[in-house]
Amino acid sequence: MRAILTTVGQDKTGIVAGVSGFLAEKEINILDLSQTILNGYFTMMMVVDVPDDADFTALSSELKDLGKKLGVEINIRNEKMYAAMHELSGGLE
Template sequence: MKAILTVVGQDKVGIVAEVSRFLAEEQINILDISQTILDGYFTMMMAVMVPENSDVKQIATKLAELGQALKVDINLKNEEIYRAMHQL
């Protein structure tokens, strides 16, 4: 399943490394990535491919927990949700 992962929070060392490590452990492939720092806030958006047999809700929960540890907001949503929002 193709999904969109977003990360937003105060910039600090290790955010990309920790998120990438988690994705690799879950066998989630990064298809595309964009990141920037705006006025001290780190923002990253990734298009990822989640294996079909994965529990997406559980992965999203674990990513939210990782975000709490890193003091950033991490969200994972099915790409179809974003596509539907922009087809109005």
């Protein structure tokens, strides 16, 4: 399943390595990635391919814990949720 992973926090060494290393251990493939630093704040958005048998709730919790260790906020959401939100907002215009 495809998912959107976001990472935001104060810029410092090791954020990309920490997140990508975790994903590799979980056999989660990075399909696309965008990152930037704005006024000292690191922001990264990834589209990832999560194995279908993965426990998404546990994965989300582990990523939040990793974020605490790295000093950033990490969130992951199923891509279908974003698509549904876009369809709903399109109908409100």
